[in-house]
Amino acid sequence: MKASRxxxxxxxxxxxxxxxxSPVLACVDVRVRAFTAEAVNTMGPxxxxxxxxxxxxxxxxxxxxxxVTLRYRRETTVVETTLAxxxxxxxxxxxxxxxxxxxxxxxxxxxxxxxxxPRIRRALDHQSRVTRAFLMARR
Numbered sequence: 319m320k321a322s323r324x325x326x327x328x329x330x331x332x333x334x335x336x337x338x339x340s341p342v343l344a345c346v347d348v349r350v351r352a353f354t355a356e357a358v359n360t361m362g363p364x365x366x367x368x369x370x371x372x373x374x375x376x377x378x379x380x381x382x383x384x385x386v387t388l389r390y391r392r393e394t395t396v397v398e399t400t401l402a403x404x405x406x407x408x409x410x411x412x413x414x415x416x417x418x419x420x421x422x423x424x425x426x427x428x429x430x431x432x433x434x435x436p437r438i439r440r441a442l443d444h445q446s447r448v449t450r451a452f453l454m455a456r457r
Contacts (some may be wrong), residue, residue: 352435354403360442411441
């Protein structure tokens with residue numbers, strides 16, 4: 319006997335879009351919330367100490383692949399910490415430092431995997447230390 323497939327839309331709870339009801343996207347949602355909270359708590363104090371304001375939180379308009387960026391600004395510099403969750407296990411947290419003049423590309427100062435909450439936390443801890451050292455060296 320062949321198992322029947324229930325359409326995704328039929329399994330969505332009332333008031334919740336069907337595309338957000340997938341178990342995969344539920345897992346993504348947990349990592350996005352964990353990343354946002356951890357990045358604010360980890361990067362925020364380090365960058366505030368160096369005169370940055372923010373964060374601005376930017377999210378990709380589609381539910382998947384996911385890009386969430388926290389952007390901190392100073393007069394001459396922009397620091398962006400991004401969670402990128404793509405297809406095929408391409409899941410990273412990375413931080414870039416760029417001139418505020420709108421240069422097309424900044425300097426990547428750290429990259430780590432984002433498969434689990436603890437890995438996201440470790441990557442952010444490391445990137446906050448590296449970002450601080452990088453910015454202090456540029457003063």
